[in-house]
Amino acid sequence: INKPIATPTRTIEIMQAHGIKMKKSLGQNFLVEPHMLEKMIEAGEVDKTTTVIEIGPGIGALTEYLAVYAKEVLAFEIDPRFVEILADTLSPYDNVKVIHQDILRVNFKDETYAWLHDVERLVVVANLPYYITTPIIMNLISSGLPFQSLIMMMQKEVADRMTAKVGTKAYNSLTIAIQNEMEAETAFIVPKTVFIPKPNVDSAVLKLTRRPAPLVEVADSNAFQKFVQVCFRQRRKTLWNNLKAEFVSETVSDADLKAALEAIDIEGSRRAETLDIYEFAKLYEAFSTFY
Numbered sequence: 001i002n003k004p005i006a007t008p009t010r011t012i013e014i015m016q017a018h019g020i021k022m023k024k025s026l027g028q029n030f031l032v033e034p035h036m037l038e039k040m041i042e043a044g045e046v047d048k049t050t051t052v053i054e055i056g057p058g059i060g061a062l063t064e065y066l067a068v069y070a071k072e073v074l075a076f077e078i079d080p081r082f083v084e085i086l087a088d089t090l091s092p093y094d095n096v097k098v099i100h101q102d103i104l105r106v107n108f109k110d111e112t113y114a115w116l117h118d119v120e121r122l123v124v125v126a127n128l129p130y131y132i133t134t135p136i137i138m139n140l141i142s143s144g145l146p147f148q149s150l151i152m153m154m155q156k157e158v159a160d161r162m163t164a165k166v167g168t169k170a171y172n173s174l175t176i177a178i179q180n181e182m183e184a185e186t187a188f189i190v191p192k193t194v195f196i197p198k199p200n201v202d203s204a205v206l207k208l209t210r211r212p213a214p215l216v217e218v219a220d221s222n223a224f225q226k227f228v229q230v231c232f233r234q235r236r237k238t239l240w241n242n243l244k245a246e247f248v249s250e251t252v253s254d255a256d257l258k259a260a261l262e263a264i265d266i267e268g269s270r271r272a273e274t275l276d277i278y279e280f281a282k283l284y285e286a287f288s289t290f291y
């Protein structure tokens with residue numbers, strides 16, 4: 001790529017030429033370091049057999065690299081100002097389609113996207129708007145899309161939660177939500193200095209790969225997720241205290257809860273962060289009778 005968009009000079013030039021400023025509210029921090037883009041391409045093993053979905057192309061810093069390395073790119077951008085700029089900055093590439101839409105409103109089960117099920121290889125690569133990282137990922141996981149992996153730049157703290165191991169400080173309900181269906185690994189850490197404007201937080205690129213099968217099969221995965229949140233509600237309290245606060249009622253007594261815990265051999269004196277996903281599933285099944 002001759003003069004990449006992802007440099008401070010070009011980015012500022014493009015913004016000034018169009019007379020626009022970035023919106024903090026839409027998580028607009030643009031990458032101005034081509035090396036980071038190459039590393040993202042590498043992490044996604046993007047090649048000429050790969051169809052890529054991008055979220056938030058902005059002025060096209062990453063999109064341009066994807067266009068060069070991938071077979072084709074489908075990019076969703078919420079800000080109409082960028083959709084216009086992209087028509088210009090990406091005009092040398094005929095394998096990019098930009099759609100002006102809020103990614104959280106895209107229904108990938110719609111007929112329009114049926115073709116994505118027939119492509120040779122599908123990955124998602126994005127420098128995410130950080131304010132909606134979790135909903136974007138959860139939607140993609142439940143979208144039914146046959147992607148091989150998701151390569152996503154996000155706040156480092158969130159990447160730490162998604163990759164956390166049981167018993168660590170970062171381990172929480174988000175860890176469980178992600179790791180049940182996906183294998184999560186941090187591809188690399190990203191310094192603040194590679195963005196314009198500089199964000200207040202550190203970033204990391206996370207790689208999520210779908211597991212052949214979920215670690216645990218539960219009757220209702222939303223209810224399971226809520227249940228895990230209950231267990232973590234007061235992180236420093238014991239499982240017993242969190243469960244008691246949620247479940248004891250006129251019809252459910254302390255003794256009922258104690259019996260349920262005993263039956264599955266999980267000590268109420270433990271803290272949620274010590275339970276692995278299999279134990280959470282067992283606990284959820286045992287307590288689902290109390291809802």
Ligand code: SAM
Nearest residue numbers: 029030031056057058061077078102103127129
């Ligand atoms: N891809 C560019 C880059 O790497 O420099 C820009 C990344 S910037 C962190 C996030 C982008 O997501 C912005 O262009 C922003 O307008 C866009 N965005 C924010 N909310 C969105 C949403 N709900 N749906 C689609 N795009 C969104």
